[in-house]
């Protein structure tokens with residue numbers, strides 16, 4: 214078969230491992246031919262394609278980013294499904310593996326289920342907010358980078374008796390904040406799912422300070438304190454109307470300093486969390502998802518994606534996976550009670 218692969222949405226450590234896993238399995242076990250589709254749906258709409266051989270994917274599983282490029286191009290823009298159908302026909306493409314987050318997979322589900330296009334999916338996102346899969350690759354790497362960064366901030370904070378506010382990614386959910394905050398022993402962890410007042414944050418900060426600790430506050434970019442305008446956390450609105458986060462850390466730091474008198478500094482980790490080499494866990498998960506995606510294509514399981522269930526790789530309908538975001542559950546928040554402050 215001739216198989217196209219694209220990566221769409223924000224990049225994510227592990228994307229190259231998916232591509233390598235799929236190409237190696239397809240070529241070696243099935244004699245497939247692969248085509249790289251440049252920059253997500255844009256490449257499929259415009260026919261921006263290139264051959265993808267086992268030579269092209271040699272040694273890439275440890276490399277961050279995506280060798281195919283990515284974009285947030287909407288699949289229904291610029292000719293939409295009809296243009297894609299024509300490009301696939303002209304190039305003899307029998308099926309497409311779309312690797313992306315909830316937006317990309319919602320598009321892929323529509324293309325497969327409503328338009329009859331031969332598309333399967335592989336879930337990715339550092340935010341870990343996709344349903345129907347236990348974890349997404351990229352999350353472990355992002356949480357590890359955030360943890361190391363908090364560890365580093367702690368030593369300088371302790372030396373200067375300062376409070377440090379660390380803003381991590383997570384526009385809708387707080388998985389990175391939860392895991393990095395817990396791993397690094399933060400005294401306050403602020404998640405979009407469980408808003409608290411600034412007074413509560415100050416209680417945690419002061420209790421840590423009173424024990425002689427340099428308080429560490431980890432805040433997910435999408436967190437909004439109770440009673441505060443939601444716009445405070447948004448740095449800008451992008452041309453496509455998508456809010457650019459990156460600002461709530463500065464707000465929280467200024468408020469903590471004002472309310473406690475403790476010198477407080479903010480660090481926004483931003484895209485550092487999405488760059489660099491994937492962890493071993495993410496490489497293995499991404500590789501396994503890529504291997505399994507080739508089976509979806511050969512089984513003509515259009516509209517399905519590969520997914521992690523426990524330690525097994527299974528297949529699930531993409532439409533189910535994107536129905537609702539996977540938020541941090543209440544039990545995980547309750548569990549934190551003994552650790553905060």
Ligand SMILES: Nc1ncnc2c1ncn2[C@@H]1O[C@H](COP(=O)(O)OP(=O)(O)OP(=O)(O)O)[C@@H](O)[C@H]1O
Pocket residue numbers: 221222223224284285286287288289313314315316317318319320321323337338339340
């Ligand atoms: N319901 C939808 N139907 C079709 N296309 C969609 C839909 N939702 C989003 N898209 C398109 O998919 C693109 C990618 O989605 P998005 O920007 O949310 O990235 P993603 O794949 O979710 O990855 P991430 O959010 O983790 O960076 C969007 O920019 C948009 O063009």
Ligand SMILES: O=P(O)(O)OC[C@H]1O[C@](O)(CO)[C@@H](O)[C@@H]1O
Pocket residue numbers: 223314338339340382383384434457458487
């Ligand atoms: O790089 P961009 O397009 O600004 O996207 C940033 C967003 O992408 C993510 O990394 C993944 O969805 C979010 O955590 C973050 O808000």
Ligand SMILES: [Mg+2]
Pocket residue numbers: 222314315316317
């Ligand atoms: Mg998204």
